[in-house]
Amino acid sequence: MKLLPIDTDYLTDILLKLLFTPSPSGYTDRVVHLVCEELERMKVPFQLTRRGAIRASLAGESSEHDRAIVAHIDTLGAMVKGLKDNGRLRLVPVGHWNSRFAEGARCTLLTDSRQHRGTILPMKASGHTFAHEIDEQPGGWDNVELRIDEVVHNLPDLLKLGVRVGDYVAIDTAPEITDTGFINSRHLDDKAGAAVLLAAIEAIMRSGVKLPIDCHPLFTIAEEIGSGASSVLHQDVAEMLTIDNGTSAPGQNSSEFGVTIAMADQTGPFDYHLTRRIIQLCQEFEIPHQRDIFRYYRSDSAAALEAGNDVRTALVTFGIDASHGYERIHLDALESLTQLISIYMQSPALFLRDRYDIxxxxxxxxxxA
Structure with missing residues (x-):
């Protein structure tokens, strides 16, 4: 095992490509094509499930004991719940996020035949009209509406335009990378994780290092709505490392710098031995890291286990401020995480016994003891 040079230009470039490709859960085909094109360019073989989850393969010296590393490429979003008489649209969220982070968001309405630009607004949006009533109106998705940038004044106008209940709404990410290394954007959860996984694959392929066991990078398409890695795993995978965001907030031990290793989330502790292996690799290769526990959080690992997969799982994260809102991370965490993933790919199997189902x-x- 050795530390590999990480191409940070590639890391940020693919992150921006992912962020500029809308992919709310259920509307992920475009981002699936983007990731598959990257894998093809790097000459990494892959297969797709019926719905589009991606299972890539990096061949190792042994195929008896496989590992998987997973990130999800679906994001939060919204759907049209109803068409209003004033020509605006009622919304429901796709995934779990608070409507206060939707207020003022620019977005794209994706109908069956066209795309329309628009803005999500509270019901009372004009200070010149409603004055203090703006501050007194309740929050919640029942109290916001989508104003689309078309000449629509009523319900018949919307129907003529082809707008229907169930149309998707993709929220603009508006990414910005500062000179200080901070990355501000929506949907860094988990486009940043997918970028880290692709950058680690790039480092492995560029260096030509030999892996001890087969490794399967996975890109799932329904983590934000709970199913995640439930259907893309096969019985040959004995250990799985999930990449996702860590919540750097009051009361948490996550950081926007280095790697944050999750010891447990709301579904319970992660695998003891695999988690300690990850900590050991961070210590051995002097990768900055910290541990944390997430109380209101689940990931691809939970979906895999709940689907009946007997697989050891662990979770490594990049610290993110304001998760599921106006998110911020630092490039330092992405670099550290990419180094860790590339080292883990080179590490031997956790336990040889795990190559057997039972x-x-x-x-x-x-x-x-």
Missing amino acids: GPLTGFPSQP
């Missing part, structure tokens, strides 16, 4: 006690690990 077996004897021999070779089964033991935790410290």
Whole structure:
């Protein structure tokens, strides 16, 4: 195992490409094509599930014990709940996010035949008209509406335009990378994780290092609505590392710098041995890191286990401020995480016994007494 040089220009370039490709859960075909084109360019073989989850393959010296590394490429968004008599649209969220972060957002309405630009606004949006009533109106998705940039005054105008209940709304990401290394954007969860995984693959392919076991980079398309890595795994995968965001907020130990290793989330602790292997790799290769626990959080790992996969899982994250809102991360965390992922790809299998679905006690690990 060795530290590989990370191409940060590629890392930020592919991150921006991902951020500029709308992919609310359920409307992910375009971003699937983008990731597949990147894998083809790097000559990495891959397969797709029926709905578009991607399973790539990096061949190792042994195929008896496979590992997977997963990031999700779907994001939050919204759908049209109803067409209003004033020519505006009622919305419901896709994924779990607060309507206060939608207020003022520029977005794209995706109908069956066309795209329309628009803005999500609170019901009372004009200070010159409503004065203090603006501050007194309640929040919630029932109290916002989508104003589209078309000549529409009523319900018949909307129907003529082809707008229908169930149309998707993709929220503008508006990314900005500052001279100080901060990256501000919507949907860094988990486009930044996907960029990290692609950058780690790029480093492996460019360096030509040999992997000890087969590694499957996975890109899932429904994590924000709960199903995540439930259908893209196969029984040959014994250990899976998930890449997602860590919440750097009061009461949390996550950071926008270095790697944040999750010890547990709302679904329970992550695998003891795989998590300690990740900590050991950070210590051995002097990758800055910290540990955290997330109380209101789940990831691709939970979806994989709930679907019945008997796989060891761990979660590594980039610290993100204002998750599911106006998000911010730092390039330092993405570089550290890419280094860790490329090292993990080079590491030996956690336990040789894990190559069997079920077996004897021999070779089964033991935790410290």
